[in-house]
Amino acid sequence: MTRIYVGPGSLVGLGTVGETTLLKTFDGEIVIPEIAASEVSTEPAKTNMEILVADGxxxxxxxxxxxxxxxxxxxxxxxPVVESRLLESVLAAMDDDQAADTGDDEPVVGLVTDDRRLRTVAEGLGATVTGTFGVVVRAASEDKYLKTTQAKRIVRRIDSHGLHLTGELRAQAIGDL
Structure with missing residues (x-):
């Protein structure tokens, strides 16, 4: 089963607008590293992250x-910092996959982070990578109960709460929906 590691920026972005449950649309086990969880200190993001964990x-x-x-x-x-611990998880999963060599096409490890450098490195190592807005886009495409209009509202709410997009990125995020 694919393990999907989530960084603090995405937890804050989704948690601030009460949308951490969108992470459940991924096929795999959602893992919040302790070092990432410790950086989620603002409310309501912290409480929403804790609810996601408590609900399984x-x-x-x-x-x-x-x-x-x-x-x-x-x-x-x-x-060690958050980014290195997340990358460490990717490296460990890739080594485990090479050792097992199952030939399965399922992704070995996923990473949800908005850190551009970490995303680039992890993708280069073969991880499946997305960011906060990618979570919303995936949820809209995978969840028949989340309509495109709702997903666009979520993107706008996240954008208005501090994860400001450039005009180009916002148009792309909304366009992907």
Missing amino acids: GATREAIETDHAERAMGILGISE
Whole structure:
């Protein structure tokens, strides 16, 4: 089963507007690393993240693998941070997949983050990557109960609560819906 790791920016973006449950539309296990959860300190994002976990929509886990040094090296840092822990999860999943070599076409690991650099690196390693607005677009395309007009309202609400899009990105996000 695919494990999908969620970064703090996406948790804050979705949680601020009460839409963390949109993460449930992914086919896989939603994992919130403890280091990411600790950075979600604003309300109502923190409470909405905790509700998602309490309802079984996600699990919270500490990320400790043998890939910490490699992840920090790739990112050019000397101490673990959220981004390196997320990348560490991707590296560990990719190594596990290569060791198992099942030949399955299902994605091994997913990553939900708005950090552009981390997204680029993770995609280069073979992870399936999306951001906050990608979660909304996916939910609109996968969930027959979430209408396109509702998804557009969610994008606008997220945009108005601090995750400001450039005009081009907003048009693309709404256009994708």
